[in-house]
Amino acid sequence: MSELAAPAIDWWTMLTDPDYLANPHPDLKRIREMGPVHLDEPSGIYFVLGHEAFSAMVRAPQMGRDTRLWTNGWSRPESKARDPLSFELFSEFQRQMVNSDPPDHRRMRDVYEKAFRPAEIPPLRPMIEAEARRLADSLPEGEPFDFMTAFANHLPLRVVRNLFQISPDMDPELARWNAALVKIGDIMMSREQKLEALEALRAYKSFLRGHLETQRGNADNKLMMLALEALDYGTMDEDETLNNLKGLISGNETTVNVLGNGLLTLIRNPGQLQCLRDNPDLMRTAIEEIMRHEPAINFILRVAIEDFEYGGMIIPAGSLVLALICAINRDPARFENAESFDIARRPNAQIIFGGGPHVCIGASLARLEVEVALSVLLERFSRIELAGDPVWWTDRTNQRGLESLPVMFGR
Numbered sequence: 352m353s354e355l356a357a358p359a360i361d362w363w364t365m366l367t368d369p370d371y372l373a374n375p376h377p378d379l380k381r382i383r384e385m386g387p388v389h390l391d392e393p394s395g396i397y398f399v400l401g402h403e404a405f406s407a408m409v410r411a412p413q414m415g416r417d418t419r420l421w422t423n424g425w426s427r428p429e430s431k432a433r434d435p436l437s438f439e440l441f442s443e444f445q446r447q448m449v450n451s452d453p454p455d456h457r458r459m460r461d462v463y464e465k466a467f468r469p470a471e472i473p474p475l476r477p478m479i480e481a482e483a484r485r486l487a488d489s490l491p492e493g494e495p496f497d498f499m500t501a502f503a504n505h506l507p508l509r510v511v512r513n514l515f516q517i518s519p520d521m522d523p524e525l526a527r528w529n530a531a532l533v534k535i536g537d538i539m540m541s542r543e544q545k546l547e548a549l550e551a552l553r554a555y556k557s558f559l560r561g562h563l564e565t566q567r568g569n570a571d572n573k574l575m576m577l578a579l580e581a582l583d584y585g586t587m588d589e590d591e592t593l594n595n596l597k598g599l600i601s602g603n604e605t606t607v608n609v610l611g612n613g614l615l616t617l618i619r620n621p622g623q624l625q626c627l628r629d630n631p632d633l634m635r636t637a638i639e640e641i642m643r644h645e646p647a648i649n650f651i652l653r654v655a656i657e658d659f660e661y662g663g664m665i666i667p668a669g670s671l672v673l674a675l676i677c678a679i680n681r682d683p684a685r686f687e688n689a690e691s692f693d694i695a696r697r698p699n700a701q702i703i704f705g706g707g708p709h710v711c712i713g714a715s716l717a718r719l720e721v722e723v724a725l726s727v728l729l730e731r732f733s734r735i736e737l738a739g740d741p742v743w744w745t746d747r748t749n750q751r752g753l754e755s756l757p758v759m760f761g762r
């Protein structure tokens with residue numbers, strides 16, 4: 352493994368640098384060429400940049416997602432005295448499938464998976480289409496506007512709120528809570544952001560506790576019925592139920608990023624945009640390519656439950672591993688012409704939904720939302736242009752998305 356010979360990399364300066372966050376690809380290409388797995392000696396954290404290493408890691412039973420096992424983790428009991436606020440925040444956030452290892456992970460995931468199976472998703476298309484068309488109707492023509500605040504920020508929230516039968520009056524509160532919670536998982540949270548996230552988490556749980564009770568007996572609200580059934584049978588306790596429901600609702604933030612990154616990538620590649628207009632049947636492969644080329648997240652984490660060996664290197668139990676998605680999705684060992692954007696690319700083993708037992712439960716829903724949104728926009732507007740410089744989020748190190756995307760549309 353080449354990490355031993357490689358020059359030291361200042362990972363934390365790089366990963367939080369605004370220029371890197373706006374365009375991480377050149378740095379990651381250079382580092383990936385030095386090797387697929389790197390150890391940051393001062394922190395003991397491993398970084399994965401190769402596709403094969405990532406695939407092996409996410410499927411390995413030795414690799415989990417419970418950060419309480421991370422030797423330096425915030426939610427370890429020993430860390431409480433050192434940083435009580437982080438301990439309180441991560442303990443409040445802990446008990447949900449995404450943070451759990453077997454057997455708890457499967458126990459919780461089984462409850463909700465029934466609502467996300469492939470057959471459950473296509474019937475949602477008319478609802479998603481109606482929301483996308485309503486939003487498209489409200490967009491200005493022939494004048495600049497911000498695509499993120501006018502369209503992308505709203506569609507995924509409305510879809511998930513309809514799924515859970517939550518009143519539209521809650522949109523501003525949900526958006527505020529989601530914005531605070533998106534910082535969890537960031538590698539540079541300030542004290543204020545931790546306090547905001549803790550307050551949002553508690554407010555979310557309190558709202559969901561009330562919503563669960565009002566939905567009792569409403570068989571049309573499948574997700575809430577599954578949650579109530581699991582609670583009543585003791586499959587999950589109340590804190591697990593509320594944390595998992597919160598995770599399902601706030602999971603839509605990454606779909607927002609795909610919508611923004613996708614539109615920007617298409618505008619920047621006018622030949623591919625025209626090709627998609629001429630061949631709408633390429634929409635599905637185009638969406639996979641958008642997600643590969645400009646991923647909506649920066650990293651996926653794992654914590655070694657036991658020692659894990661890859662390519663002669665041992666990642667010791669208790670280590671935190673961060674898989675850098677932008678590097679993996681352009682690994683030339685897995686993707687031909689990895690740097691180029693090709694909407695017809697097939698096969699396309701992009702990995703923004705993770706892999707193994709934790710692979711995103713909402714992946715089919717997210718794909719359908721993006722497909723419907725882009726189809727509605729391309730059908731409605733024959734002119735889609737940039738109207739200024741896009742602004743990438745530079746204070747969200749875990750997410751990769753746009754704060755604003757100035758565009759102009761016309762028919």
Ligand code: HEM
Binds near residue numbers: 449707714716
């Ligand atoms: C394009 C949009 C999305 C992206 C990029 C995304 C990405 C991810 C990733 C990377 C993981 C962790 C996978 C791993 O560790 O291997 C994950 C898990 C998860 N996602 Fe998504 N997600 C998206 C949309 C959604 C939506 C719409 C929902 C809810 C309806 C959702 C709910 C969840 C849940 C509950 C988990 C935890 C699954 C588990 O631990 O078993 N996600 N997602």
